[in-house]
Amino acid sequence: MAESALTAPAPDNSLAQWLKRRLFANWWDGLITVFFGAFVLWVLFKVVGWGFVDAVWSLENKDQCREAAGACWSVIEARGRLILFGLYPYEQHWRSTLACGAIVATMILSCLPWFWSLRRLPLLWVSGFGVFVILMYGGVFGLPLVTTEQWGGLALTVFIFAAVVVIGMPLSVALALARRSPLPVISKLAGGIIDIVRSLPLLTILFAAAVVVPFVVPDWAQGDKLGRVVLAFAVFFACYQAEIIRAGMQSIPPGQEEAAAALGMKYFYRVFDVLLPQAFRNTLPSTINQFVITFKETSIVTIIGFFEVMASGNAAVGTGNWTAQYVEVYVFVGAIYFLFVFGLSRYGDYLEKKVRLGVA
């Protein structure tokens, strides 16, 4: 039959064929595969050898570190608590752990679509954040008081992130709404603030909050340094997030808001029941990306003098005994960031695919 002669042969989708196509499409490709394959194997061999095979694992054997060819993970056993908990009182470390767990649980729960509403999600985050603060700060339920000066390590990183998100999100909605307000003074003011903050490095804004604000604000309004820095960070976050929300609102046909107005809905309901749910849904990937960036940038507060996980990692190698083990410590701290950031960004990619397919 003529027809069967014209149809292409069914593509061979077996694993062997796929590998052949991806590895040995032609002689040139094969050469690259062999050469770079050898390179990858060599790197893998080196990394596994350094990190696992030749590594010294426990603190008792730390004298072997000098001779060992591999990593000296003893440093993590010796300094791990310092890195994870900073100067938080030793007996209370369980509180710091639980508090971090509360925020992680909040993050995981917010990935469930059931929570995706403008009432449930803020409630979830505020309660998660509340649990965190009660556990960390104490002073109630028989928990001894631990002031913010003693907070440190991973818990401080997580605190800054969560506080920035919890304060920054409502602020960003307010800024976005102000910027698209028909009242010229308000929209110009919001636009000006957003544009100026966005053109400045985060570090300069945090620095201004930590060092300059005490200079221009009366004593009673200053609060503590951590509070000021977190607030400034939240403003920075809000200025970026406001632009994302604004883009999300612009992608909604104006007819929708007009229809809502024609139905007699008040401004508040038009915004919170019509515009914002769609704006958030349209910009979910960018919002998650903003979270990712924010989590990484919490490390900048190290420079202002806070003892979060980056700074405590530095402190762990800064003192005499372990200076040679800087690679191990930085790998450990890097792995902590990686866990959070990689998880979040993978989730963002997954959502982006869903949004693109119109499922979410």
Added chain:
Amino acid sequence: MYRLLQHKKARSWALQSLVLLVSLGLTVSFVVIARENLLSQGIATGFGFLERSTGWPINFALIEVTDRSPYWRMLLAGLLNTLLVGLLGLTFATLFGVFVGLLRISSNLILNIIGTTYVEIFRNVPLILQAFFWYAVLTHLPSPRSAISIGEVIFVSNRGLILPALNFPLLDVLLLGLGAVAIVFGALQIKKHSSRAAPYVWPASAALLVLLFLLLLLTGRSPDSPLVTFPELRGLRFRDGFDIKPEFSALLIAITVFGAAYIGEIVRGGLLSVDRGRIEAGRALGLRNFRINQLIRIPLAVRAMLPALANQYVWLMKATTIGIAIGFPDYFMVVSTSINQSGQTIELLALLMLGFLLINYSIGFFMNRVNSRLEIKGKGPLVDG
């Protein structure tokens, strides 16, 4: 209806006046309190302090600064440092990023794996951690006494990379760079406006550039100093030669490596955004792969990349401020040290903001120019802001 309108108008006027009053009030109270604080510390407001000498040195500068240099000169040195590390970082990150992007879209599985691993590792770890890491690596190199030498001319030690020095001050390097940009720009203008083909333009500009180099070389150094000096170990440190400090190298490496991961993704996205049909059309016209890349894929991909690239450049430029963490005296570090030392908080903060606004708007302006040059005519602008 009329009364309702009146009412609404009145309400919006009231609201706006209130907002205006509150923000004005806050600003005025900030200024008043700052002035009081300054007066109580005996610090005069205004920019007069820029002429005073600083009394503290910085360890890396393109122009000559000492601890007796005035503030304005120190600030200028800091700004130049930021520009230097930023522009070099952007250049290297872009070159390396293109390479990473190509790895990411390669049809070869192994190259894919290398590209993906690179991007995932370096994009998901904070820049400042990477800077600390590279700084630790560089300062854990052997001491100058047991420096690693390459042909006894170049030395690598924990004090930095030491190269033979061409007796050519860094300011002259900058002037040469500016000259090169001006010459290329002029050549392009001549090419554009001359009606005939102008084959002499490029050789002539090359000659002009060489001439400029020689001129700067001859005038830039004191007449009795040698043209090239080789580094020499004297006691605990190297004398002569040109040394690149570990603070600078670590920041540059961190920005390059981190930026390349992001730029690689932008390049990948740009290349993937090119419509398959256009490439197939090129193939149907009988173009070879090289010509398809040159004429269709790359020009279209570059247009798609530009807005994201402009944002990334601005971001990386701002990120150079983390240099303070490892002791690189960039603009921010000089400003913050100045604030500590002189107490001229408000003025210096204004200068800091001005510096970054200038840098960001220059990048935006430059990218917009490139964009409007490349734009397919008849379409709206691709870059906003």
